[in-house]
Amino acid sequence: TTEAPLLTATGLTAGYGQATVLHDVDLELHAGRVLAVLGANGAGKSTLAKSLAGMIPIRSGTISLEGAPIDRLGSFQRVRRGLSLVPEGRRLFADLTVRENLELGLGPRSAADSLERVRTLFPKLVELSDRAAGALSGGEQQMVAIGRALASEPKVIVFDELSLGLAPVVVDRLLEAVGEIAGWGTAVVLIEQNVHRALALADEALVLRQGRVVFRGDPGEFTDEALRLAYLGAD
Numbered sequence: 001t002t003e004a005p006l007l008t009a010t011g012l013t014a015g016y017g018q019a020t021v022l023h024d025v026d027l028e029l030h031a032g033r034v035l036a037v038l039g040a041n042g043a044g045k046s047t048l049a050k051s052l053a054g055m056i057p058i059r060s061g062t063i064s065l066e067g068a069p070i071d072r073l074g075s076f077q078r079v080r081r082g083l084s085l086v087p088e089g090r091r092l093f094a095d096l097t098v099r100e101n102l103e104l105g106l107g108p109r110s111a112a113d114s115l116e117r118v119r120t121l122f123p124k125l126v127e128l129s130d131r132a133a134g135a136l137s138g139g140e141q142q143m144v145a146i147g148r149a150l151a152s153e154p155k156v157i158v159f160d161e162l163s164l165g166l167a168p169v170v171v172d173r174l175l176e177a178v179g180e181i182a183g184w185g186t187a188v189v190l191i192e193q194n195v196h197r198a199l200a201l202a203d204e205a206l207v208l209r210q211g212r213v214v215f216r217g218d219p220g221e222f223t224d225e226a227l228r229l230a231y232l233g234a235d
């Protein structure tokens, strides 16, 4: 595509305390595209998600959304600009109802019907509206977490380990929803342990190993051998 990318990151470096976890990561993502981010445990996937969403500061590099730098903005301001995170572990308010959790995601830009789109995507959330989020199944809670992120009508959405601990049939439904969200024109960063499912959905993919990008390209180029090398770290 010749359009400008929605999301661009260059030379991203980030970490915690003395430890640098993410080294010099570049990525570019266009509207309606799904980028799968793969890698072994500890490779830095969540750190990348948190860096993009502004949950941790970056040490160097740039992040821009629609050509404007966002790397100095806090996470709330990034949501306002159109970048939302569905965090690992969902982070719902267990004592609040489904409706209240969803409403927490509404931003100043949200149209009156922005939750309507969420209800169309996950009709089940309508019947669950008045239930406490903490009383739901893991898959239902993940729908709420996705719905909350969608309420702000993001242009870019980052999913961190959507499928963790969920049954395969539930994972299938959630990943199907990710495809629908991309179909609306949303740019999707999909951080996923479930390599084959993620590659099946993705338009492009990258593999992190020890915080560096070791493979990137078309999902079709990711042979089992390439993945094995990327994950096991043999060179």
Ligand code: ATP
Binding pocket: 016, 019, 021, 039, 040, 041, 042, 043, 044, 045, 046, 047, 048
């Ligand atoms: P996982 O699938 O296990 O979550 P990941 O690829 O998402 O793996 P990260 O969570 O980004 O990996 O972690 C990368 C490295 O950063 C690990 O060595 C981890 O121990 C370290 N790390 C993660 N969070 C913190 C933190 N809050 N403080 C210190 N170190 C951290």
